Amino acid sequence: MASSEIEVVSSESKTQPEQSPNGNAPTVIDVFSASAYGDFEKLRRFVEQDGASLSKPDGNADSMHWAAVRGSIAVADVLLQNGARVEATDINGYRAVHVSAQYGQTAFLNHIVAKYHADFDAPDNEGRSPLHWAAYKGYADTIRLLLFRDASQGRQDREGCTPLHWAALRGNVEACTVLVHAGTKQELTVKDKAGFTPVQLASDKGHxxxxxxxxxxxRAQSKHLGDKICHGKIGGIGYAPILFSIIIFLMFLFVNSVIAAPSLPKITAIVGLWxxxxxxxxxxxxxMFYKCSSKDPGFIKRLEDLGRDTDTEDPLLNVDLNHSSVWMGNWSQLCPTCKIIRPVRSKHCPSCKRCxxxxxxxxxxxxxxxxxxxxRDFFIFLCxxxxxxxxxxAITVQRIWTAVESLHTEGRWIHYVVVQxxxxxxxxxxxxxxxxxxxTLTxxxxxxxxxxxxTNELANAxxxxxxxxxxxxxxxxxxHGCRKNCADFLIQGYTDDDEIAWPPLHQAAS
Ligand SMILES: [Zn+2]
Ligand SMILES: [Zn+2]
Structure with missing residues (x-):
């Protein structure tokens, strides 16, 4: 099978167990159906009181897989604490980790990895890991969690495809972005067995x-100087030296050609003052340009930074990711590159390589x-x-105006100014x-x-x-209303949003 023909697993690939004959309430008769319907009470009764065996095929892999489809952590706990195996596989070699990745059940996946040490990098029969599946289905949060936990990005399945091939094949923009930013960039050039790179697969499929x-x-990774200039990546210095040179050049030109030019009429005191x-x-x-380009824009400390500076107490870094009850929601707070849990309004910058x-x-x-x-420094610089x-x-126009006052024909004065x-x-x-x-920017x-x-929130709302x-x-x-927003910004330089932005982290740290 060529890589472009990867089998499609639809969200409906797991069919619901049969409905009761009258079509009303579902029939919950065993561990399997209790897991499938998420009937937690009946499930507990089956396994705890009636002693249902979880080693039977239906009660083992399928029950865990149904819990994974539904993302039911409570059901998984009952099953796993009563003899079910977290690594149980079905005929495709899927484990609960694969199924939860296929259905984007990130909290469930984190729970079975953190609490039951499920292998989050395990391959199925086709050599595909949960990261392959999350990339294929486009679940960016699941990808973030897996990368955060160091899942292998370079793993190739039997078709030679990496997770990036799969994300590209399906045209999942966010999945590709997360994978590329966190990756080693070598994945961009890996070819599958049919000889396609992720870029070729994406354009082949019209994405x-x-x-x-x-x-x-x-191209940003390429060795060519021209490409690097286009992406402002020469040594990571960007275009700041160019802008600095332009400003200095303009100041020089202003003094020599506008204010003190011998060919222009003598400057008046008031114009000179302006x-x-x-x-x-x-x-x-x-x-201000120097200040805003050299100042720390608010980089969030990473574990390695903390290692060098032991006096720093950063509550973000004390949050235990394995405390899975904390992580029921905001997975975009995980940075798979910096390996930190970041506050809500922050983002990883691929150019600065920091959050x-x-x-x-x-x-x-x-x-x-x-x-x-x-x-605030940036805004003052813009103003x-x-x-x-x-x-x-305004001063330049005034200077030209006084110089050409005597010339009346329109064509002549333009010619005169350009030449003289x-x-x-x-x-x-x-x-x-x-x-x-x-x-415009101001x-x-x-x-x-x-x-x-x-700007980021507006663009990616x-x-x-x-x-x-x-x-x-x-x-x-x-x-908080225009007046308070502006006052906070002008007085402090930012608005204090900790209370709104970080509730899960405060909760976690306490
Ligand atoms: Zn940056
Ligand atoms: Zn980051």
Whole structure:
């Protein structure tokens, strides 16, 4: 069977046991049907009082598998504490870990791994691990848990497919993203037995978004300088040196070609004052630029960081993942790359290779993430950029205006300015580009600050459960009203969302 013909396991592949003849309540007559219907009370009676044997085929693999399909932790506990084996397999070689991965029952999977030491990397008859199945079905949270627990990403099944092949084949964007960010990047170039890489499989099946994402990831890893420049990855420094050089060049051009140009009329005192104000603002912009690009944006400490700094007490790192009752819900808080449980509004940045608190976005132009600790500096930098470029443009236009006042024909004065003052024209064009970019970003950031929402949350709202109300509509629990949002941001630099963001972690740490 070629890799592109991987068998499809539908969500309905496990058929319900027969209904009772009258079609009403299901017939719960043994351990198997009690597990299938999640009838916890009857199940306990069968195994504890009636002494039903869990070593029979129906009472063993199938019962555990039904508990896995339903994600019923209580049923699994009764079965496993009364003789059922957690590693029991069916004819396909599926264990409970495979079935729970196929049905996205992440809490169940974590429970049997943590409490009963189920092998989360076990292969089925086709050599596929739970990670293969979670990738194929597109359960990103299950993938996060498995990667967090160090499940093997490079394992190839009998077709030579890695989990990434499967995620690409089905066009699961989020699954591919999690796998690529946490992976060694070698998986991107692994070929299956038919000779296909994950990128080729995705484009073969018409999953354009996935193919584009994977080929970009592949190019970012490439050794070619041109590709690296396109992705701003030279030594991880991004485009910050380019932006720094542009600002310095513009300041130089402004002084030489606009303020003190001998070919232009003598500058008046008031225009000169505005000119030096613009220059001073540009210097302050450079200071803010340095500040927001060099400052810690709110990187969350990893275990290895804690090892080096024993004085740090980070409650996040004290949470025991094996305490499975804690982990009934927010699996997106697991970072499989940093191996930490992160606060709700944070996200892993693949460029910085760290998780960032209140992650906004990674800005290649400052070569840093924008997050909880440097967002105010970033915003001030944007405001200064807007103001300075506006002042620069206004002074330049005024200077040109006084120079061409005597020339009346439209065509002539444009020709005159371009030929006589090329420095002024260059400055004006570059300055206007910066003005438009800075203004757009300032307005976007200001509107997000007023609503206390990050760029990442706006772009990926559908991914975050905490941004949905019980009826499934968008709801931002961090919006404390425009005035408080803005006041908190301007005074502290961020809003204090710990109480809302971290309840499960507080609960876990206590
Ligand atoms: Zn991370
Ligand atoms: Zn970053």
């Amino acid at each position: 354009r978004h996935v193919a584009l994402f994977l080929s970009n990831a592949q 000119g030096w104000t613009a220059l001073s603002l540009a210097v302050v912009s450079l200071i 960032v608190e209140q992650f906004d976005h990674h800005c290649p132009w400052i070569s840093n993430c924008v997050g909880k600790r440097n967002k 200064l950029g807007t103001l300075t470029s506006f002042l620069g443009a 003052h090329p420095g002024v024209v260059t400055f004006l064009v570059l300055d206007m580009i910066i003005f438009i970019a800075a203004t 307005i976007a950031q200001a509107s997000q600050i007023a609503r206390n929402i990050t 559908a991914r975050y459960g905490y941004l949905r109300s019980p009826d499934g509509r968008f709801r931002n629990p961090y919006n």
